Amino acid sequence: MPEPAKDKTYRVHLMVCAGTGCVSNHSFEIKAALEKEIKKQGLDNEVLVVTTGCNGFCERGPLLVVQPGNVFYQQLTVKDIPFLVEEHFLKGRPVRRLMYTPPKEKMPIPVLSDIDFFKKQVLIALRNRGLVDPEKIDEYIARDGYKAMGKALTEMTPETIIKEISISGLRGRGGAGFPTGLKWQIVRSAVSPNGGGKYLICNGDEGDPGAFMDRSILEADPHSVIEGMAIGAKAVGAAEGFVYVRNEYPLAIKRMNIALEQARDYGLLGKDILGTGFDFDIKIVRGAGAFVCGEETALIASVEGRLGEPRPRPPYPAQSGLWGKPTCINNVETWANVPIIIDRGSKWYAAIGTPTSKGTKVFSLVGKINNTGLVEVPMGITLREIIYDIGGGIPGGKGFKAVQTGGPSGGCIPKEQLDLPIDYESLTQAGSMMGSGGMVVMDEDTCMVDVARYFLSFTQDESCGKCTPCREGTKAMLNILTRITEGKGTWEDLALLEDMAHAVKDSALCGLGKTAPNPVLTTLRYFRGEYETHIRDKKCPAHVCRQLNVYTVDEERCLSAGKGCDVCRRNCASEAVLGAKNQAHRIDQSKCIKCGVCYDVCNFGAVNVD
Amino acid sequence: MPKLTLEDLAKIREKTRRLTTIREGGEFRAKVCVHMGTCGIAAGARNIMNALIKEIEEREIGDVLLTNSGCAGLCSREPMATVEVAGQPPVKYVDLTEKKIKEIFEKHVLGGQIVPEYALGIGSEKTDY
Numbered sequence: 001m002p003e004p005a006k007d008k009t010y011r012v013h014l015m016v017c018a019g020t021g022c023v024s025n026h027s028f029e030i031k032a033a034l035e036k037e038i039k040k041q042g043l044d045n046e047v048l049v050v051t052t053g054c055n056g057f058c059e060r061g062p063l064l065v066v067q068p069g070n071v072f073y074q075q076l077t078v079k080d081i082p083f084l085v086e087e088h089f090l091k092g093r094p095v096r097r098l099m100y101t102p103p104k105e106k107m108p109i110p111v112l113s114d115i116d117f118f119k120k121q122v123l124i125a126l127r128n129r130g131l132v133d134p135e136k137i138d139e140y141i142a143r144d145g146y147k148a149m150g151k152a153l154t155e156m157t158p159e160t161i162i163k164e165i166s167i168s169g170l171r172g173r174g175g176a177g178f179p180t181g182l183k184w185q186i187v188r189s190a191v192s193p194n195g196g197g198k199y200l201i202c203n204g205d206e207g208d209p210g211a212f213m214d215r216s217i218l219e220a221d222p223h224s225v226i227e228g229m230a231i232g233a234k235a236v237g238a239a240e241g242f243v244y245v246r247n248e249y250p251l252a253i254k255r256m257n258i259a260l261e262q263a264r265d266y267g268l269l270g271k272d273i274l275g276t277g278f279d280f281d282i283k284i285v286r287g288a289g290a291f292v293c294g295e296e297t298a299l300i301a302s303v304e305g306r307l308g309e310p311r312p313r314p315p316y317p318a319q320s321g322l323w324g325k326p327t328c329i330n331n332v333e334t335w336a337n338v339p340i341i342i343d344r345g346s347k348w349y350a351a352i353g354t355p356t357s358k359g360t361k362v363f364s365l366v367g368k369i370n371n372t373g374l375v376e377v378p379m380g381i382t383l384r385e386i387i388y389d390i391g392g393g394i395p396g397g398k399g400f401k402a403v404q405t406g407g408p409s410g411g412c413i414p415k416e417q418l419d420l421p422i423d424y425e426s427l428t429q430a431g432s433m434m435g436s437g438g439m440v441v442m443d444e445d446t447c448m449v450d451v452a453r454y455f456l457s458f459t460q461d462e463s464c465g466k467c468t469p470c471r472e473g474t475k476a477m478l479n480i481l482t483r484i485t486e487g488k489g490t491w492e493d494l495a496l497l498e499d500m501a502h503a504v505k506d507s508a509l510c511g512l513g514k515t516a517p518n519p520v521l522t523t524l525r526y527f528r529g530e531y532e533t534h535i536r537d538k539k540c541p542a543h544v545c546r547q548l549n550v551y552t553v554d555e556e557r558c559l560s561a562g563k564g565c566d567v568c569r570r571n572c573a574s575e576a577v578l579g580a581k582n583q584a585h586r587i588d589q590s591k592c593i594k595c596g597v598c599y600d601v602c603n604f605g606a607v608n609v610d
Numbered sequence: 611m612p613k614l615t616l617e618d619l620a621k622i623r624e625k626t627r628r629l630t631t632i633r634e635g636g637e638f639r640a641k642v643c644v645h646m647g648t649c650g651i652a653a654g655a656r657n658i659m660n661a662l663i664k665e666i667e668e669r670e671i672g673d674v675l676l677t678n679s680g681c682a683g684l685c686s687r688e689p690m691a692t693v694e695v696a697g698q699p700p701v702k703y704v705d706l707t708e709k710k711i712k713e714i715f716e717k718h719v720l721g722g723q724i725v726p727e728y729a730l731g732i733g734s735e736k737t738d739y
Contacts, residue, residue: 007625007629007667008629008667009663009666010629010632011632011659011662011663011676011677011678012632013630013632013633045663046659046660067632067633067635068632068633068635069677070635090646090678091646091651091678091680092643092678092679092680093679131630131633131634132630138625138626139626139630141619141622141626142627142630145623146619147619266613267613267614268614274615274616274619275613275615
């Protein structure tokens with residue numbers, strides 16, 4: 001279909017989700033199929049297909065929202081499209097079988113805003129979610145885009161901009177929660193050596209496993225980040241900015257590049273923006289995917305072309321950052337919040353959230369949860385509301401065990417704390433952290449010692465090696481954890497693990513090392529019993545640590561229920577199962593390698609694990 | 611491309627907003643529903659729909675919602691359309707032609723005056739929007 005003429009009116013807009021999640025679920029093929037079918041039905045004059053950024057309900061992709069009406073279609077396949085186009089768009093009969101039906105319910109919910117996943121969300125950073133094509137600057141402008149920048153450049157002084165951001169209570173969304181207004185004030189007041197300029201950086205180095213907030217914002221609404229940075233540039237007095245984004249986010253880089261080009265074409269970046277005499281431009285710097293580069297001093301080193309290693313602070317980047325100049329570095333989500341605060345006013349923003357944490361936070365909700373996806377919620381909402389109301393609870397009727405917030409350097413929060421309101425202080429008090437917004441839900445089948453081991457293996461692997469506590473400490477802790485999961489742990493190990501966790505936390509050079517022990521410390525705090533069972537009884541209560549499992553056959557059940565079906569023996573690679581068809585089977589423990597295949601293949605529940 | 615001024619920005623905002631307003635689910639001045647059952651399509655409902663789109667386009671209107679629905683049950687009087695001006699009861703029009711719908715659009719949708727000679731009656735079947 002050729003690019004439609006600009007002023008063309010369509011009676012239906014089909015908003016196809018083209019976030020990375022849906023794209024990997026073939027949403028571009030869905031788009032092509034829609035366009036083909038619409039043409040075939042002669043509707044190309046009436047129905048417009050639009051690609052949008054991430055809708056958030058990634059679990060159900062590929063997604064399509066029909067406007068007007070906000071009708072939500074999900075899990076589409078190319079072969080559904082001809083029927084859908086004929087029924088709904090030609091004949092006006094929405095197709096129920098392609099709508100979302102919540103687990104345990106029978107009736108589909110046609111309208112997006114009636115679905116629980118969307119109901120409790122408050123969209124500020126994601127305000128344009130599903131409503132604009134990220135590759136069309138005009139659609140961003142239609143939703144008040146660049147209005148705040150216009151206001152900041154023509155009606156406001158750097159001081160009044162900083163004051164607005166300070167009063168709004170906005171805090172850094174990258175994890176540490178430093179007040180944004182204060183940071184801008186420090187950069188503004190800092191004197192650049194040799195009279196040189198100041199810089200702005202957008203930190204898009206999102207490294208937490210399971211986290212995709214920054215990627216989704218860059219993909220869905222790149223102009224909101226550009227506009228936020230331009231406003232920040234005026235406030236701190238910078239003429240040049242950098243967006244640091246991982247090379248493994250190709251779609252985010254592509255859309256950011258398109259957005260930058262369009263903004264320059266319109267004169268919204270570059271020299272003499274909007275005829276106000278203000279100059280500002282942005283470059284993209286692609287990161288190679290080192291976790292430590294999310295740390296601001298390591299990121300700055302990487303932008304400068306040096307090895308991505310952190311350095312001691314102070315001086316903070318706000319005083320001496322990129323090439324030794326005062327540098328204002330904020331996270332993607334922080335920048336995306338800036339335009340709407342300037343547009344609607346700090347008081348509006350400050351009315352949302354808790355006394356210490358204002359506004360909203362975007363979380364990527366993943367793990368053992370029914371509704372995997374990207375959610376934006378007001379600060380102060382409880383973990384229970386996010387997990388059960390928005391997330392739809394735990395799949396398969398399993399019980400909730402813990403939720404890990406803040407990525408690999410966050411902590412695991414147990415069931416008893418489900419009513420914890422989410423803000424910077426509460427999460428820190430619980431031993432975890434806000435982090436950039438990863439939220440991994442774990443069910444009763446999770447072994448908390450194994451979880452600590454997993455996250456530590458990640459941080460140990462990503463440790464840059466510059467400081468000893470992190471380089472050696474994480475390795476030593478990982479060794480202990482591995483020993484415990486293999487049933488070789490001792491009580492001395494447990495004491496040493498705890499000591500070492502505190503030591504690394506207190507002495508590491510940067511945020512990576514300082515927070516790496518968090519999963520260990522919180523699991524020790526809330527799930528100490530599981531460590532003790534591993535050490536004392538050499539057992540893993542969740543049966544995750546396979547080396548501690550003992551597999552046995554209930555011989556009576558094997559014969560009575562399964563009639564000695566022999567499936568376990570045939571599947572055992574180490575020939576540890578003894579017996580033959582129509583006989584009771586049994587396992588030779590000396591040969592068993594604890595792979596668990598017999599347990600998995602037995603259809604009669606005759607293999608036990610202990 | 612020449613650099614934008616604040617006024618240019620406002621112009622782009624207004625124009626694009628008009629073209630994308632149906633995504634927002636806000637208030638609309640009026641809703642026009644063309645009945646698109648097989649009977650309606652056979653009787654020329656597509657032409658009625660296209661005529662309406664053309665009207666909206668040419669007059670640069672952003673707050674009139676165009677929808678379709680299935681057969682209204684009175685197949686002999688197709689093409690049919692229901693006009694619902696905000697705050698007023700819906701009116702069903704029958705035996706439409708492009709000329710008639712243009713007149714209805716101008717008088718009823720924009721002007722708020724029912725066109726009695728083309729109307730069947732007041733009231734509407736349920737639609738999905």
